[in-house]
Amino acid sequence: MISNLNDIFSINSKGMKRSAIRELLxxxxxxxxxxxxxGLPAPESFPVEELxxxxxxxxxxxxxLALQYGATEGDMLLRKEIAKKYQKEGFDITVDNVIIxxxxxxxxxxxxxxxxxxxxxxxxxxxxxxxxLSAFNSxxxxxxxxxxxxxxxxxxxxxxxxxELKAKNITPKFIYTIPDFxxxxxxxxxxxxxxxILAIAKKxxxxxxxxxxxxxxxxxxxxxxxxxxxxxTGHVISLGTFSKIFAPGFRIGWxxxxxxxxxxxxxxxxxxxxxTPPFTQRIAARYMEKGLIDKNxxxxxxxxxxxxxxxxxxxxxxxxKEITWTKPEGGLFLFVTCPEYMDTNELxxxxxEKNVAFVSGTSFYCDGEGKNTMRLNFSFCSKETNxxxxxxxxxxxxxxxx
Amino acid sequence: MISNLNDIFSINSKGMKRSAIRELLxxxxxxxxxxxxxGLPAPESFPVEELxxxxxxxxxxxxxLALQYGATEGDMLLRKEIAKKYQKEGFDITVDNVIIxxxxxxxxxxxxxxxxxxxxxxxxxxxxxxxxLSAFNSxxxxxxxxxxxxxxxxxxxxxxxxxELKAKNITPKFIYTIPDFxxxxxxxxxxxxxxxILAIAKKxxxxxxxxxxxxxxxxxxxxxxxxxxxxxTGHVISLGTFSKIFAPGFRIGWxxxxxxxxxxxxxxxxxxxxxTPPFTQRIAARYMEKGLIDKNxxxxxxxxxxxxxxxxxxxxxxxxKEITWTKPEGGLFLFVTCPEYMDTNELxxxxxEKNVAFVSGTSFYCDGEGKNTMRLNFSFCSKETNxxxxxxxxxxxxxxxx
Numbered sequence: 001m002i003s004n005l006n007d008i009f010s011i012n013s014k015g016m017k018r019s020a021i022r023e024l025l026x027x028x029x030x031x032x033x034x035x036x037x038x039g040l041p042a043p044e045s046f047p048v049e050e051l052x053x054x055x056x057x058x059x060x061x062x063x064x065l066a067l068q069y070g071a072t073e074g075d076m077l078l079r080k081e082i083a084k085k086y087q088k089e090g091f092d093i094t095v096d097n098v099i100i101x102x103x104x105x106x107x108x109x110x111x112x113x114x115x116x117x118x119x120x121x122x123x124x125x126x127x128x129x130x131x132x133l134s135a136f137n138s139x140x141x142x143x144x145x146x147x148x149x150x151x152x153x154x155x156x157x158x159x160x161x162x163x164e165l166k167a168k169n170i171t172p173k174f175i176y177t178i179p180d181f182x183x184x185x186x187x188x189x190x191x192x193x194x195x196x197i198l199a200i201a202k203k204x205x206x207x208x209x210x211x212x213x214x215x216x217x218x219x220x221x222x223x224x225x226x227x228x229x230x231x232x233t234g235h236v237i238s239l240g241t242f243s244k245i246f247a248p249g250f251r252i253g254w255x256x257x258x259x260x261x262x263x264x265x266x267x268x269x270x271x272x273x274x275x276t277p278p279f280t281q282r283i284a285a286r287y288m289e290k291g292l293i294d295k296n297x298x299x300x301x302x303x304x305x306x307x308x309x310x311x312x313x314x315x316x317x318x319x320x321k322e323i324t325w326t327k328p329e330g331g332l333f334l335f336v337t338c339p340e341y342m343d344t345n346e347l348x349x350x351x352x353e354k355n356v357a358f359v360s361g362t363s364f365y366c367d368g369e370g371k372n373t374m375r376l377n378f379s380f381c382s383k384e385t386n387x388x389x390x391x392x393x394x395x396x397x398x399x400x401x402x
Numbered sequence: 403m404i405s406n407l408n409d410i411f412s413i414n415s416k417g418m419k420r421s422a423i424r425e426l427l428x429x430x431x432x433x434x435x436x437x438x439x440x441g442l443p444a445p446e447s448f449p450v451e452e453l454x455x456x457x458x459x460x461x462x463x464x465x466x467l468a469l470q471y472g473a474t475e476g477d478m479l480l481r482k483e484i485a486k487k488y489q490k491e492g493f494d495i496t497v498d499n500v501i502i503x504x505x506x507x508x509x510x511x512x513x514x515x516x517x518x519x520x521x522x523x524x525x526x527x528x529x530x531x532x533x534x535l536s537a538f539n540s541x542x543x544x545x546x547x548x549x550x551x552x553x554x555x556x557x558x559x560x561x562x563x564x565x566e567l568k569a570k571n572i573t574p575k576f577i578y579t580i581p582d583f584x585x586x587x588x589x590x591x592x593x594x595x596x597x598x599i600l601a602i603a604k605k606x607x608x609x610x611x612x613x614x615x616x617x618x619x620x621x622x623x624x625x626x627x628x629x630x631x632x633x634x635t636g637h638v639i640s641l642g643t644f645s646k647i648f649a650p651g652f653r654i655g656w657x658x659x660x661x662x663x664x665x666x667x668x669x670x671x672x673x674x675x676x677x678t679p680p681f682t683q684r685i686a687a688r689y690m691e692k693g694l695i696d697k698n699x700x701x702x703x704x705x706x707x708x709x710x711x712x713x714x715x716x717x718x719x720x721x722x723k724e725i726t727w728t729k730p731e732g733g734l735f736l737f738v739t740c741p742e743y744m745d746t747n748e749l750x751x752x753x754x755e756k757n758v759a760f761v762s763g764t765s766f767y768c769d770g771e772g773k774n775t776m777r778l779n780f781s782f783c784s785k786e787t788n789x790x791x792x793x794x795x796x797x798x799x800x801x802x803x804x
Contacts, residue, residue, distance in 0.1 A: 001636035001660055002607050008575060009666060010541070013516040016669045043466035051469075052461050059454050064445035067453075067651040102504055102653075106675045113540070114415040118520075134673035138515070139412070173410060205404050234403035247469040249680040251504075258403055264411060267418045271536035273508045277679055278651040 070278035074100025127364030152189035181331025234258030318394035472680035476502025529766030554591035583733025636660030720796035
């Protein structure tokens with residue numbers, strides 16, 4: 001071994017932290033633990049039978065294409081299907097606005113790579129998806145957090161922050177936002193707030209990075225237009241993924257953006273992994289082409305709605321009055337707030353003793369706050385297990401109340 | 403669109419270039435063009451029938467595992483199979499020395515990410531695999547090229563370069579080398595040269611990054627030990643991949659290294675793509691577990707040997723005496739040297755007129771040299787097509803001879 005390994009790691013890698021969640025997941029894999037910690041889709045949502053047929057057909061008709069290298073931009077059939085899906089929603093895009101990536105996490109990495117120099121400012125929500133923060137951090141971004149209210153990122157505080165930064169001659173590289181059923185908070189931005197955020201971004205000449213992995217999983221109410229579709233100037237980069245509506249094990253996501261930005265992402269991706277697996281891309285393309293995805297989404301929505309309802313009911317039933325939580329209209333998560341004196345990292349140990357797990361909110365706060373909050377996932381476990389888990393969690397919380 | 407998009411791209415991304423090869427591949431996709439430009443395995447080498455059975459079995463028995471998120475380190479069964487493969491070759495490793503990556507290109511990206519600060523020195527061969535150069539370049543590496551002789555990277559010139567750099571107080575982050583059937587040169591390092599390079603690396607306290615995608619594809623002679631196996635101190639990071647022996651469309655490779663380095667790569671990979679597709683990983687794991695890979699490699703070796711022989715024969719038959727080429731003992735490529743006054747970028751236009759394509763050598767030289775060289779791939783086309791292609795290429799070359 002070389003004598004100074006720890007010295008020669010790059011500055012950015014020295015700042016990288018293991019994902020608290022992924023490490024927690026290992027701790028919580030004992031079968032007796034009910035884990036609300038992960039962000040895993042329900043395995044029963046995977047369309048196994050339909051996939052069997054599609055794969056068999058693919059292996060009969062086009063194995064050489066599926067097993068060979070593919071274009072960095074992605075499988076053309078899949079790009080067309082994704083463009084079509086957005087066109088149906090009124091997006092003014094073509095395949096030139098679409099690149100396929102190795103799931104959303106790679107999109108976050110590549111967007112960071114093409115924009116962030118060490119020390120560059122980036123805006124995010126307080127709280128925000130941990131994987132986004134890790135990706136930006138891995139290029140040395142200087143994160144500035146904007147608190148969320150019950151309509152998502154505060155437009156007022158965003159403008160205040162951008163004005164402050166402008167006074168110091170700093171323009172952030174982008175504003176990172178998860179407008180639909182936010183991870184971790186479960187909050188959805190109404191259209192008016194989206195329009196305000198977009199107007200502020202334009203005024204200050206800052207790009208918006210809109211991360212929408214849960215968008216299709218709406219349990220009630222009307223879909224709110226994406227920020228991308230409210231813009232018509234190329235000001236927004238929008239991310240989508242199959243991980244929550246089809247199969248995370250395929251690792252397929254996409255970026256929708258102005259062709260000049262897509263072009264730069266393509267060049268960065270060439271040096272990063274050449275291409276996303278053509279094998280899983282082609283399966284996904286055929287699945288979409290056959291029109292099966294909408295049916296699958298409907299099944300997931302029905303199932304997760306019931307699970308959310310069950311978890312909300314259990315929270316009502318078991319939690320002491322000092323505890324509050326968000327009531328998400330979709331997605332996979334809800335967010336719990338405990339009294340300010342409580343530290344959910346400490347609570348975690350008590351919870352594990354009672355065989356229930358969650359993620360402490362601090363992981364999602366770029367400023368280290370959120371000590372009295374936690375994220376709960378309701379998609380993975382069964383309704384019954386969710387109920388039992390909340391009961392155990394409530395007991396752990398009660399033991400920590402003053 | 404924001405008003406200054408081109409200004410706000412990161413410094414590293416401004417230096418990224420589109421891969422000449424991947425762009426060329428697009429140009430050469432007209433069916434009448436015989437292309438020696440790519441590095442594609444022969445589609446007839448894909449074990450389609452065996453894969454059908456394995457996939458069917460997987461979708462019956464373990465679909466939830468294959469379709470769900472997986473560990474960042476990779477599928478445990480696959481890591482065990484890969485460790486076993488190396489253990490059989492006498493490597494002293496365990497699963498803790500193995501991480502699965504989204505094919506070798508991601509390994510190159512992650513190694514660059516954890517070691518390279520902008521401006522850091524990295525050593526490579528002249529010539530070297532383009533994808534390696536792109537990955538290092540994307541983090542702002544300062545590349546120093548060491549010429550190859552007929553035994554690979556010159557040990558003498560390597561030591562001279564390291565001494566020169568040391569005098570300036572510069573220690574390169576690593577030495578990048580492709581010891582087996584080098585891409586693009588087709589040269590293999592004998593054991594003695596590997597030992598010399600390793601000794602120099604240890605003397606100057608520099609890591610070695612050993613990239614071995616073609617190692618199993620030896621047509622004749624004895625396997626030479628990897629540099630990793632000649633070392634027993636954790637001084638070498640070794641990369642492998644299924645892309646050339648199984649299916650590039652699965653995008654599966656691996657890194658073998660000291661656990662402290664693997665650990666850092668795991669953390670970097672978490673922020674990059676969370677995990678390599680569990681779906682294709684599990685197929686590969688079952689394929690290895692059934693002991694099918696050796697048979698597949700044997701078939702590929704037999705086929706590529708015949709293709710190489712055919713191409714060497716055609717070169718003998720058609721090329722003017724001013725032209726020389728390497729005679730690889732394995733792999734996918736051979737390297738052609740034209741008279742110094744010739745520019746293969748110019749020649750490319752003539753060749754395309756005659757419906758044959760190659761990659762100009764300049765792409766592989768970090769110092770911009772190699773103008774009179776070209777890389778030819780012999781694995782993808784049939785033996786007959788290779789013959790016809792060399793005939794056309796010889797005509798193009800003759801028209802450019804003085």
